[in-house]
Amino acid sequence: MTLRKELLAHLGVEPGQRIDVEVLPGGRLELHAEQATGTIDGFIGLLAGRSSHRASLRELQDAMTAGWAGR
Known part of the structure; x- marks a missing residue:
């Protein structure tokens, strides 16, 4: 899937950063920038x-x- 630059900016996604996808009821998806690396979590x-x-x-x-x- 390809997302437009303005959508990635809205999500706060930096170049090379991954996106987390959460499946919600009713056929919906929630997208957000993956948490920054460098933490033990x-x-x-x-x-x-x-x-x-x-x-x-x-x-x-x-x-x-x-x-x-x-x-």
């Missing part, structure tokens, strides 16, 4: 269901260490 569940792999605590620690080190 935005992060939790981000990758849920995308892989059957479950990381071990060691793998998580290694990933965090590499991230903080800029690798």
Whole structure:
């Protein structure tokens, strides 16, 4: 679906930002700009269901260490 620039501006959507769609009764939809990233609420569940792999605590620690080190 393509939305006109003025509709995106009305929703407060920035370039590259995602839009949340809520299904309402009576065949209606409610659109709004997705919440800004960078919060823990935005992060939790981000990758849920995308892989059957479950990381071990060691793998998580290694990933965090590499991230903080800029690798």
